[in-house]
Amino acid sequence: MFDIERTTLTEYLIAQRRRHPGATGEFNALILQLAQACKAISRAVAHGALGGVLGSLDSENVQGETQKTLDVLADRIFLRATHWGGELAGMVSEENDAPIALPPGGARGKYLLVFDPLDGSSNIDVNVAVGSIFSILRAPLPGTDAQPEDFLQPGTEQVAAGYAIYGPSTMLVLTVGNGVAGFTFDPILGEFFLTHPELRIPERTREFAINASNARFWEPPVRRYVDECLAGRSGPRDADFNMRWIASLVAETHRILMRGGVFLYPRDRKDPAKPGRLRLLYECNPIGMIVEQAGGRASTGERPVLEVQPERLHQRIGFVFGSREEVARIERYHREPAPSDPGEPPLFHTRSLFRQN
Template identity: 55%
Template sequence: MKSISLIQFLIEEKRAGHINSELSLLIEVVARACKRISVAVAKGALGGVLGNAGTDNIQGEAQKKLDVISNEILLEANAWGGHLAACASEEMDDPQPIPDAYPKGHHLLLFDPLDGSSNIDVNVSVGTIFSVLRCPDDIDEVLAEHFLQKGTEQVAAGYVVYGPSTLLVLTFGHGVHEFTLDREHGSFVLSRRGMTIPAQTSEFAVNMANQRHWEAPMQRYIGELQAGSTGPRGRDFNMRWVASMVADVHRIVTRGGVFIYPLDARIREQGGKLRLMYEANPMAFIVEQAGGAATTGRERIMGLQPTGLHQRVPVFLGSKDEIDVVTRYHLESDDSRA
């Protein structure tokens, strides 16, 4: 089979009318930045990039050195190409405008520069997640409010896995495609076209250490999975948990499963654990395009109207049949209390 580079794929997407030149350039720049992040991750201790940076991000979480490095790489790469109006990062309080010295484009970029960074020091797969929105027309200054668009407004989303191989998974709303970094040639090459998530699965990913804090419908659902073939579901389920969203979701996009980070008593006031704009929306876009489903346990993630740049939500995503079941349990529980 003839190999197709990312650049060739983007040209094909332009010819098909799926994207314009500016969005194509944006994806090329993000991919190039992620190649630099991949090199930094691969060096590990030899590059002096392990350990804490001694700073906290906007969420009050301790930043790893690679969090800061990855954030700087993405900001620098996207500053001067003329394809962006502004960008926003999970690691920064406010959006980053494009410097006045450079031309400005018509897109907004949001990213989690290094998802799963708590795993860096133990050499477990980590990744980058990104989402692209259109910038509203006729505005002089891009503010946080201009990023607060529903997930359905995304024009592109993707993630990169820094693992045994470096993989880019991408959607423009016309299917999901995987590219593998060819390290010898320094380019991403199409390795899977039209990825699909099976509707049924027997795998789930969740942090069971939090079980005692979960709501009743979540307790019911996991209890049924744990009961296996002798329980109400009539079959055995396996748990897989990497604690790196990119790695867990990529497994699901590749072979099916469900990823769940539910609401629990400790995080109820903040709304959930994962960030809507940087994690939930782009992953929901990818999962839905692959034939899966993504909800908060009660409603479609991409239908939510964001209220803040760093808003958090519960996340249930993956194989459609299982997401339908656990979402129904939450809605039934709400109805019973009404």
């Protein structure tokens, strides 16, 4: 039911700006442009097959992944919404090898934008939740075109981060470094309203998310953690755990923000050229900032992901995040030697469900 008293995204941003007396309004303008992009993508997602946005293109992105129609459309929408405003000095997207050039002759601003226009692309054609992720950094040389190396800043330097989830309802979840707020989109009014102020991740959880088809490539600390969860009440954790896998980082993040849990896409031995699946700059860092701002923990599995110095724009890395206690436990398992091995753990036993080669 519509409530006239609800805070809009614009009102929220104006209230946040009061914390920064020297603020010019450029930052808020940029966030509102991003929200506008998310509204447009939400509309395209909602129309599905009617809008002709399902299916794949013949093209591949820089990661060698086949691009979906919606990947390319969402990328274009982000670009169109932000590149003329004069707030940006540069932008990097998952779908583009190099930083995207800003229009010649247009103003250059003081922020850098890094984004994954459409996250969870494999879910588009099966009508499961997808999202968009963005991160905002400061440009080292405001007013000039950013260079590729300018984007290689650790996640601790992010000014803001957010994601939109296009699920049964569309939501924008945002941190400007002062906690995390969730806004629900009213498609009739075309406005995001604050519905989830001060989101906090519960500290303790009995739910984990991992792509178990990679089990044979996991490193021992990850195997140990998952085995202990699967052992349930009869194992060392003395508790039954639930498992989830949506194959959409945004959707997994949203579930963990709403009811707790832990997510693992760890470094593994599947492909030595890819130390992890997820991309540091536009997946792990923004989600990591949101998670930490919501009282959770975001890690490479060994240390805080936000402290990693990026080396490449599209760098991949192991990513573990969620409820603090569980992530701290996984980090501890990476530090300490595995408990004396009484034989193969049940999950990897040759006669078990996930047979080890």
